[in-house]
Amino acid sequence: MLKRYPARLALIAIVVAMCAACSSDGSPTEPGGIGTAPTDFSGQYLGSYNVIACGADPLFSGFCDGFPAGTNLPITLSLTQSHQDVTGTVSLGSLTGTFTGTVSGGVLTATAVMNDLQADGSGGTTVKVTLESWSTTITGSTLTGGFKVVFRVPSSSGSATLTATIQQLIR
Numbered sequence: 001m002l003k004r005y006p007a008r009l010a011l012i013a014i015v016v017a018m019c020a021a022c023s024s025d026g027s028p029t030e031p032g033g034i035g036t037a038p039t040d041f042s043g044q045y046l047g048s049y050n051v052i053a054c055g056a057d058p059l060f061s062g063f064c065d066g067f068p069a070g071t072n073l074p075i076t077l078s079l080t081q082s083h084q085d086v087t088g089t090v091s092l093g094s095l096t097g098t099f100t101g102t103v104s105g106g107v108l109t110a111t112a113v114m115n116d117l118q119a120d121g122s123g124g125t126t127v128k129v130t131l132e133s134w135s136t137t138i139t140g141s142t143l144t145g146g147f148k149v150v151f152r153v154p155s156s157s158g159s160a161t162l163t164a165t166i167q168q169l170i171r
Helices: 006-022
Strands: 043-056 072-082 085-092 095-104 107-114 126-139 142-152 159-170
Touching: 043 142, 072 095, 072 159, 085 107, 095 126, 107 142
Parallel strands: none
Antiparallel strands: 043 072, 043 159, 072 085, 085 095, 095 107, 107 126, 126 142, 142 159
């Protein structure tokens, strides 16, 4: 029987060899195709974000009064990208910070450590600010998505969190 179909056996051997070559070698590839380059998020962005919710514990009593839902605030973003790794700076009004993220499947997820705030003037209580849960996609030159801004006092367990959606962010 093997002698009757040598061409088929050769074809089967080629298919098996190709399938073995396609098995995972442990190196990451971007979804959407083997070796597809990650979506490019690099550039200078300018726009605004919208507060959709604010929550604060008693330590930050009254904090959310200044950030009611619907508040529109400025954002700028300056990003560089090497493969799937994205770094840069982000400014939320007068708050600035170091942005670090990863691109996977066309989605940029990131965090940022913002410059500390002094709650009651120079030398007062230090407030640590972080940008968390950043998740955006890009269409043309426009980013869409959302993030959270978390305010914490290191010597306390209290916090305040702004949940935001990008209103407009264009490069």
